[in-house]
Amino acid sequence: MNLAFLIQTFWLAFKAIPMTLLITSISLLIGLPFGLLLAWIKIRKIRILYPLAAIYTSLMRATPMVLFILLFYSTLPSLLNVIFNQKLHLGLKIFEINPVVYAIIVFTLIAVANLSEVFRSAILTIDPGQKEAGLMVGLTVIQIYYRIIIPQALVSAIPNIGNLTLNILKGTSLAFMMTVQEVTAVAKTAASHTYNYTEAYIDIFIIYFILGALLQIIFKYLEKHLSRHKVSSTIA
Template sequence: MELDISFMERAFPFLIKAIPVTLFITAVVLLLSFVPAFIMAEKRIGARGPGERLIKLYVSFIRGTPLVLQILLMYALLPSVLNSIVKAMGLQFDVFRGINPLWYAVIVFTLNTTALLSEVFRSAIMSVSEGQMEAGLTIGLTKFQTNVQIIIPQALTSALPNICNLTVNLIKGTSLAFFMGIKDIMAAAKIQAAYGYNYIEAYLEVFILYIIICTIVQVAYKIFEKHVGLYRTVGEEG
């Protein structure tokens, strides 16, 4: 079997143009997930009751079901729910045509990532000595100030390797967004390959692009981890 190099040369620019879509979904999802995940992690650690049990159930559901099933379920269910709400409010708005599927993808991946990220934060916060909070309160800081200035920086340092893994998995997971009609890297590859059935060549290019993107992300996290590593040293000395 010989690869169609000419097809790969023609298709490559189209795949490159789809990279911003993948990176946009990844960046927005991480930004939207960060604060809710941290709040959920704190609730799991410091509280007991219905709220803590609901968070635990939510995390278990996300971790126990395939991402592709979550995408198909939400993409089938969410537009219908929104359409019912719009009709109940008496608004003249076509949910099915008026909302870009990109935002459905952002919602689905945010729900998934928030649950996974909360577990990363929970383990990271628990790795910080309880004496750090007591020390912050002793020197006159409020609980909020102690969290922001002492606990979170140290926890973030511990969490970075797992956050890196989560980010890489999210980038790869966005390849499933083509189920919602979003033209990310995978969708662009399938569209280009369909003309001449050059699926092997198209998937090979996608394979290479994902390796390059994920490698760059891992290197960036490594550099960032070195810069924030000072907090771990300070925490251990304290």
């Protein structure tokens, strides 16, 4: 065990944490509204859109993350190059796009599919009588969802959103396959020069363990805080 290398590489990988958090946070922030929209489409069973939403959700949830990343990163740039440069002759530098952009797109697509199921199940737990009460006082369907149903659904969905956030965070370790310089990529690159892969993997484990533990604490606090608010609102 090369202790000096382990410590040195730990701090190198530690500096890459902002990239890991950037991919995770942006993917989830973009995915939240689209996931909610997809959930609404599936609940309302909107014609044409419903089967497309169901197929998309099933496909994304059934495909292994590593396989989706490999397929996406190996085909999308080439496809965009054919469309914009060979067909439309726009002369765009497709292959010079920062791989972080592709990583964010990949994890956003994954987040949207999973969030749609999280929101769908949370919304279905809301008492239908609240919608009827909203209609009786003159609220539109959109107002009912915006003011009554969605806020309550978000409270119910917090535990599952926390689990998804943790899964996305861990999934970003696969972004090294897209040459993104996140925690795993930095540690493995450092190990490739000295072949101290065991130490590098220990560093990766420690960093993801710390990040995962902090995320669980944050979402536990949110769940507890919002649950109190929900109870107090109900009593009032």
